[in-house]
Amino acid sequence: MFSFARHTVYPPGQGLPAAERAGALMAVMLAVCMASLDTAIANTALPTIARDLNASDAGSIWVISGYQLAMVAGLLPAAALGEILGHRRVYMAGLALFTLASLACGLAPTLPALVAARIAQGLGAAGVMSVNAALLRFIFPASVLGRGMGLNAMVVGLSFAAGPTAASAILMLGSWHWLFLVNVPLGLLAGALGLRGLPETTRAPHGFDRLAALLCAAALGLLVLGANEAAHHAPWQRLLLEWGGAAIALWLLMRRQAGHPAPILAVDLLRRPLFALSAATAVCAFAAQGLAFVSLPFLLQAVLGYTQVHTGFLITPWPVVVAFMAPIAGRMSDRYPAGMLGGIGLALLALGMISLALLPAAPSAWEIGWRMALCGAGFGFFQSPNLRAIMTSAPASRAGGASGMIGTVRLLGQASGAALVAACFQLSTANGAVLALWLGALCAALASIASFMRLRFGAAPACQRQEPCARRA
Numbered sequence: 001m002f003s004f005a006r007h008t009v010y011p012p013g014q015g016l017p018a019a020e021r022a023g024a025l026m027a028v029m030l031a032v033c034m035a036s037l038d039t040a041i042a043n044t045a046l047p048t049i050a051r052d053l054n055a056s057d058a059g060s061i062w063v064i065s066g067y068q069l070a071m072v073a074g075l076l077p078a079a080a081l082g083e084i085l086g087h088r089r090v091y092m093a094g095l096a097l098f099t100l101a102s103l104a105c106g107l108a109p110t111l112p113a114l115v116a117a118r119i120a121q122g123l124g125a126a127g128v129m130s131v132n133a134a135l136l137r138f139i140f141p142a143s144v145l146g147r148g149m150g151l152n153a154m155v156v157g158l159s160f161a162a163g164p165t166a167a168s169a170i171l172m173l174g175s176w177h178w179l180f181l182v183n184v185p186l187g188l189l190a191g192a193l194g195l196r197g198l199p200e201t202t203r204a205p206h207g208f209d210r211l212a213a214l215l216c217a218a219a220l221g222l223l224v225l226g227a228n229e230a231a232h233h234a235p236w237q238r239l240l241l242e243w244g245g246a247a248i249a250l251w252l253l254m255r256r257q258a259g260h261p262a263p264i265l266a267v268d269l270l271r272r273p274l275f276a277l278s279a280a281t282a283v284c285a286f287a288a289q290g291l292a293f294v295s296l297p298f299l300l301q302a303v304l305g306y307t308q309v310h311t312g313f314l315i316t317p318w319p320v321v322v323a324f325m326a327p328i329a330g331r332m333s334d335r336y337p338a339g340m341l342g343g344i345g346l347a348l349l350a351l352g353m354i355s356l357a358l359l360p361a362a363p364s365a366w367e368i369g370w371r372m373a374l375c376g377a378g379f380g381f382f383q384s385p386n387l388r389a390i391m392t393s394a395p396a397s398r399a400g401g402a403s404g405m406i407g408t409v410r411l412l413g414q415a416s417g418a419a420l421v422a423a424c425f426q427l428s429t430a431n432g433a434v435l436a437l438w439l440g441a442l443c444a445a446l447a448s449i450a451s452f453m454r455l456r457f458g459a460a461p462a463c464q465r466q467e468p469c470a471r472r473a
Contacts, residue, residue: 025148031128039067041166049111049114077213079403091194094127094130133149146331150330150384212264219253224411262401280447285447287420288441290420294421298432321372329380340455341382346448347445
């Protein structure tokens with residue numbers, strides 16, 4: 001039985017006591033794991049889903065796209081709500097919606113019902129992913145915040161790596177419905193842990209601008225939709241309509257929120273050089289990763305002749321090494337500047353992608369594997385310090401906006417990478433995959449330069465200025 005009658009207030013930057021930190025961290029990490037897994041866990045089962053629901057293969061793609069679009073559209077509005085209502089409340093609401101929508105997905109009798117449930121699931125995931133980094137800032141003391149960010153990056157990396165394997169294991173034991181139903185007990189466990197252990201956070205005095213939230217969702221949703229459709233060679237007229245709509249929505253959003261103390265699209269934070277460079281670094285880095293992950297299956301299967309199963313195993317060293325390096329880099333970011341750590345890591349990523357582009361005509365599994373591991377080591381060495389830099393370069397009152405930007409720049413970078421791969425294949429069908437890897441190496445190199453530029457502005461402000469947080473005891 002939990003008591004909600006009293007509140008414990010902690011000084012700024014102190015975080016939760018060590019004895020209470022584990023439960024709160026488990027609540028956040030479990031939800032982040034589920035939201036990350038569901039980004040791609042249904043990919044393996046799409047043909048089966050289409051057959052069981054009497055749907056076309058093209059229509060079944062919306063099982064994936066609906067989730068991704070709902071998440072990217074909902075991230076920044078949910079982050080803004082977190083600052084107004086409290087990050088804990090938005091997390092709990094997002095987790096509840098995600099869990100209920102997972103149940104609806106598992107019970108869906110038709111493709112439209114499944115897509116609608118996946119859109120609701122994506123909105124729930126947006127609620128979780130928009131505030132998870134902000135909650136970590138209140139869970140961990142300032143002196144060890146990098147450890148929390150490292151654990152967050154590790155969970156995302158492991159979830160990404162385990163997605164295809166987890167889907168295959170579930171499909172061996174049951175139908176595709178269990179890909180979604182498995183979230184229900186896990187969501188209930190995360191909710192119980194969250195009710196008991198997550199801290200209450202201070203709330204902003206301003207109200208929620210619903211029209212601005214709709215404009216923000218439209219701008220980002222149309223932007224990512226256009227990037228996805230470009231990757232699938234959609235007609236240019238449709239792309240022009242989608243990207244034009246995104247530009248108009250963004251212009252209207254900027255006009256409406258000009259002078260707002262906490263705009264939904266965090267332009268106030270982007271005026272801070274350290275925050276802006278950290279965000280730009282993330283966009284370029286995730287674009288490089290997107291270029292690699294979309295192009296590598298084409299290179300390994302169409303050019304080098306590996307099977308689909310072999311391709312999955314050959315790519316696995318990348319996310320696995322990311323998960324291994326992330327907590328190490330997170331601990332180091334508590335002592336060393338993020339600009340230096342991120343710059344080194346992204347330089348390694350660039351070298352790794354160059355080595356993949358220069359693969360011999362008949363490479364062995366070892367020759368491919370160590371190159372993948374080098375890319376993973378570089379990306380993992382960048383990710384945790386960059387998360388810490390983004391969060392600590394924003395004031396505590398804007399932790400929600402900073403947390404929402406983390407998810408937004410990641411998704412924008414990945415979508416940009418996928419669109420650039422499509423452009424590479426349009427330039428050269430035979431060499432498109434290799435061209436994409438060279439372009440990814442260039443993006444990683446630019447990200448490395450942007451990261452090193454952060455050293456001019458010194459270390460990110462420490463969390464000593466973080467506002468007090470209250471925990472339900």
